Amino acid sequence: MNSGLICVSLFTADGAGIWIASILTLAIYSFLYKDNPIYRFSESLLIGISVGFLLVTTFDTTLLPKAFEPVGKGLSVMFGIGGFGSIISFIWLLIPVALGLLMFARFVPKYAWMSRVALALYIGFGAGASIPANMQSYILRQIDATIRPFLHIDSFWSLINAIVILAGLISTLFYFFFSKEQKGAFGKITRLGTFYLMIFFGATFGYTVMARISLLIGRLTFLLKDWLGLIS
Amino acid sequence: MSIWEKAKTLDRRIIFLFMFLGVGLPLLAKIGLPVSVTDDVRNVYNYIEKLEPGDIVLVSYDHDTGTLPEMIPMSDAILRHLFKKDIRVVGMALRAEGNGIGRQNIRRTSAEFDKTEGTDYVFLGFRPEITAAILGLGTSFEKVFPKDDRGIPVGELPLMNEVSNYNDVKLVISVTDDDTPVYWVNYANARFKVKVVAGLTAVMATTFFPFIDSGQMVGMVAGLKGAAEYEKLIKTPGRAARGMDAQSIAHLVMIGFIIIGNVAFIMRRRGK
């Protein structure tokens, strides 16, 4: 194995790829020192490429199969065989496409309000779907998970833990009260709630650190091994 | 301005530099921080250690590229152990992406030990339908994999002439990021009594404790830490040991800075 400093050839598709990826990696890291033209160049490049990527994938996976192809097919069926039924189904196909096209009304001030119809559908859809989903997983399931351990209290410690959990949940919920001043006895409970919240925030931060460092290990391994060949 | 005041407005680039070195240096130079070996990993090592040269082990690559950084050090360590002991390896994949990963992994590690494809190891390729594939191998490897990954009929491979079903395999190792080992346990182990070992991502480890307790699995190697333990057992520290070193040093750097920050904070308060 080549132990020299640079072991990747620039003149193959893979080798050139590794070179480019490495240089861009360094360009992004240069931001840590300070903002500079090289970072700005790679930032602009990343934005352009990623939007291009999004455009192509959205076209291929959504617009073509869900909008253009069905409408094209509908047109050919309607003119080929005709009949009232095919006209109805064609109009049905046109609704979402028409709604999508309404988005372009934004460019014409007079009709700009029409794009709100599509937005209203979009937002209504999200709001309606989120209500049962949140009731289920954010409220009922959390209550269940809090009280279920009380069915299986078999030791002093499991009781202590269940009480720690219970006290934490109740005090955090009190913290979120909006219409009551956090003073007096109530204030003491809400302060307990903030203690729990701080422990959660600290723990979450600490727990995530490992994964974040793994990302850096990944990038540095790429630079040192795949590009420079310093690690065998 | 006192040194404690300066600490308050410390240029964060100094922290960046230390983090960079804390991760980069352990990757470059082996440090070899102590790694304590858990029983689950030691059991895997011991089981393989007791095998005879020439025995056959099936390694299945049941993960995708997303978890590659965590899985590859593990597969490397286990394969090195197998090849060092002259155990023969049959590779396969139950995930499409695992096919490319497994092929590269086996060819690369086998090259370190001058092994020949076809006699010392084979790579059979990928089969979808987990249950069907695992059960099928119990009857006939050839039925499930008529040809190897290169398109050579298995009848022409000396190694595969000795493998007709699980009876000829001493161990199945499933390297995975999901619960595929459950299938190996439920179908290959329960029905055909072949021993099963899981190589897992760290987050999946808890899922498999019951199987180890019940003796349905020999053991497991979980995450970068498990791989580092395995590297320690085979006495060839590699990527996992370095990764763990880098993790630990980076954590210590962070904790060090937090301590400095707090000491400075207390000193500033006293000064007031």
Add this chain to the structure above:
Amino acid sequence: MRRTFPILVCFSFGMTMLVQFFVPSKLSTDAYNEITNWVQIIYAFALIVGVVGLLKYHFSRVSRRERGWFYNLVTVASLIVMSLLGFIGGRGDGGSFMWVFNNMMAPMQATVFSLLAFFVASAAYRGFLARNLEAFLLLFSAVMIMFGIASVGNAIPPFSDIANWILINPSMTARRGIFIGVGLGTIAVSLRVILGVERTYLGKE
């Protein structure tokens, strides 16, 4: 009309999604699939509108030769080149579109992501100061978890045990409290939107 009709649309689609959750019949699942399809199509068109706006923005900066116009040009050029690569060459493995993805887009994104390794360190240095009891608890649980779960401390039983206890008891319960609060807040906002009480998103008349 300009305001009432969108509110009516919002109300009817919101209610449909809400009711749909409780109705398992075929009609209901078909309606669900149809609506999600519509939403995706609207998104796709909105994306094109967004890209048009984006191009307009960058082009106007380039044509006015505003400070840094060269970088706007880089964005526009790379957007166009990437789109052409995809539309002409396809998205297949081994094509140039995927080559750019694998060797430029993916590594740059991974690198930006990995900046977090540095930022967690600088944020911890500044933020984890034991100013008061709350701040001390934040600091204490972060350090315990960092030390006890991920690094050397993992091998020392009291540390790993304390870390695990924190994770599955006080930390988890606070998270549940947040969940319930977020759940209630989400439901309230959604109801206000469906009922047309909250209509800021519609802009002006």
Add this chain to the structure above:
Amino acid sequence: MPLQVFAFELYISDQPNDDGTRLTVEWDPLPPDDLRSIDPEIYSLLRSESPDGEFTSIDIVSRLDPSRRKIDENLATGRSYYYKLAYSDSTISWESNVAGPAAPEENWYNRSRTNVLIGILITGAFVGIFIILGRKGKSLYLRPIAGLNAMDEAIGRATEMGKPILYSSGRGKMERPASIASMNILGSVAEKVASYGTPLIFPNNDPVVTAVAQEVAREGYTKAGHADLYNPDNIYFVTDSQFGYAAAVDGIMMRERPATNLFFGTFEAESLILAETGNSIGAIQIAGTDSSIQMAFFIVACDFVLIGEELFAASGYLSGDPQVVGTLKGSDYLKVIIIIMILFGAVVGLLNQEWFVNLFLTA
């Protein structure tokens, strides 16, 4: 080897709460008496549309499967199906009795979700009642939220310094209620900013958010009587790539040097990339998100954070709309109900009354 049929029963039933395409097959503990000596590991489950017709294998059944049931999917509503279990090897070919017929039925109400329905009805009632009370103009006390109190000061500071304000709603798509909450906050911010004449920059991660945000901001400027100051170029779609967006917003911060950063919405890993860069340029930062994990990073790196539900309450605080403020009161009552449920549940749980705990069980 002769085919032997033994008395072993399968139990077929309609899968409840579905669109009429599934049947449930259940069986007694395996092995059947007559196979006790062999105790096979694997059986095949066969299905046919007539009792004497050809049965095809649809699944395998493991002796070890503790649930002792399979759900057969993608069936035709109303059509009759028959099932049997089979095992064969070189010595024996065994089949169970044919079970059936059974036909999948279509259901119009999902009984397993009744608790969700009741929860929504209760919540809806409280929210509805307090909207009506709010309309009647009943004024309510609201406890101060530091992050929202600081908003005016943060906007004022940017104005004094002659620097812009940067707004971000993170990665949330517009259908997320957190994004809707963010747009409500944006409306109030735009109104204030307009009256001071401070520029507001809002790079977006989602094109639909762009469309909505432009409407909301224009409305805010108009309300303040400064429609002329509204610049749609300052609210623009950047890219939907998570880290492309983070890189871009970082760059904008370094170049435009905003005095105030406002992060409201659904954030993911980019939260700390933005907040740390914002901190390094000395901006005052106020954040609020529905993502519990990212709250932790904002807490460490920002000056003020709206925790959890506070984000959704913000529009009531900022706009003072009595209907919205009313729903906050309603939500407080709901929290009381939840706390009572939990306390009661803990007590009856200790008394081993599982039925009460199961009221909250969700599929």
